[in-house]
Amino acid sequence: MLLFLEQCLNGLQFGLLLFLLAAGLTLVFGIMDMVNLAHGSLYMVGAYFAATFVALTDSFLIGAILALGATILVGMAVEVVALRRLYGRDHLDHVLGTFGLILFFNEAVRIVWGPAGLTLRLPDWLNTSVRVLPGLDYPTYRIAIIVTALLVALFLYVLVMRTRIGMLIRAGATNREMTGALGVNINLLYTLVFGLGAALAALAGLMQAPIQTVQIGMGENILILAFVVIIIGGIGSIRGAFIAAIMVGLIDTIGRAFLPDILRLMLSSRSASTVAPALSSMLIYLVMAIVLVVRPAGLFPVAGK
């Protein structure tokens, strides 16, 4: 039972991480109508920046803040140089153009940081554990991720629904021309939204960095999961992304944790350890397929999309 609770917490943590990534994706998609495959590259770049700056400054927090800033700059530069020209084009053009950006980023990272992965060491004050329940110790760092992501979710909600900037963002999503005609600088707004998306991706990347190795291509698999999240949640809906992300995180983690044991009842233990991870990965896509068959526009469809 305690093991199950621990895995639920792990699932929640992974889900919230996915939410950070998916929120940026869904913002960019909902507002600019843009499929951005290069979002995973920003996640990767964020992690690399974090590993570098933390090593340079010897401080996790300062390094993290520098990495966020640097990734926002990279994201905005990409938007201004390349992606801005793709708005209003076919989705196929987005897929192709940003697919090219993935190749570019992977290679650029290889040039700058070399082919070997980096590790980001946790500072001592985060490398502890907290007694969540009697008999259940849980790493402080993972709790920090959960709390940070929840705060970001709250911040996003307030930003989009309660502030003037959020009003402009929503207005721009509903009718680009009309908002522009009323005197809002749409280009600047879009660049800012893209920067916000890049910041969220970088935050996810740098928080994941101490748990996994920082390596080339790390953004690609998680990007597909983030796409699954925004599709299940309904494209453009931050609320949908939040619920779907937690759902996907839980399914993935709990599947990985318990499927091997269940399969061992039926298969040899060697086969079970091959089949189980594959099966739990399949589970997510199965859920997505079922959701789309039942509700072709996701769980929380955004009107007019």
Added chain:
Amino acid sequence: MTHWLTPRNVVVAGLLLFLALVPAYVAVTGNAFLMTLFTRIVILAIAATSLNLILGYGGMVSFGHAVYLGVGGYAVGILAYEGIASGLVQWPVAIAVSALLALIVGALSLRTRGVYFIMITLAFAQLVYYFGVGLDRYGADDGLTVYRRSQFGDLVNLSNRTVFYYLCLLLLVGTIYLVWRLINSRFGMVVQGARSNDRRMRAIGFPTYRYRLTCFVIAGALCGLAGALLANHTGFISPATMHWTRSGDLIVMVVLGGMASAFGPLIGAVTLLVLEELLPVLIRLLASGVVEPQVAVKVAEYWQVVLGPLFLLVVLFARGGINGLLEGTRRG
């Protein structure tokens, strides 16, 4: 109709002639690598042509087309592993299994539109990819070696590389012809009509869902055949064949060559794969003029940093792909 001697026709004719002469050139120079490269190009051109049928003409952006390459390949690999070496069994099974998978994926995916369609085809592709990873008996993640090429008795001997190359080329020309005939038939007109305006097509009485689904299944089956060829060519099949980036490569070939054009995917496949071989060499030559040779070799390793932005440029400035550039602005 304009005169037949257009730049595009000249290029296509030259390309076909070149492909037909590759074995002769290899026989003279003994450059076996060129043979391997072009067999691969021809096989992937079949896959790209099948993708063009749904993506270019049908407007169905499938982001999981490489899965049929994998399924066709696994059909050959698994049957060979289980001791059934006859190509007369292997190839029809490869085609049938791919068609069946396309039927299931298409039936569910075609209920959605736009980005949702792109993403659901991707999701199904991931599903099959992980299924391949979980195939414990057949090598799982490491893949499966195909020790023997498909056996066709006295009919053809695929172990002969020249024979195999010409068979692939023949199948490529057959595929292009088939797609061309399909597109210019009543069936093809309905599929293209549904791309332009699905609602209007349904309003005048066409059950477009069935037409689009049939089109999707045909494309899957053709790509399954390409997969069977690919497994024979490389003697190996693994889940990596079905990775989503491979599906991305197929899309790149179609768009680079020119969507909704008969020879576009072939042009795209040749361009992309030859570019992948030539770019490192080109960069090394350019760089060796500026820096020392050892450094130039190192610089050339990073050729993908050029290839990526190249895709972006094609998207931005060459909407009809290479085919469109050759034709000029006929379609507007």
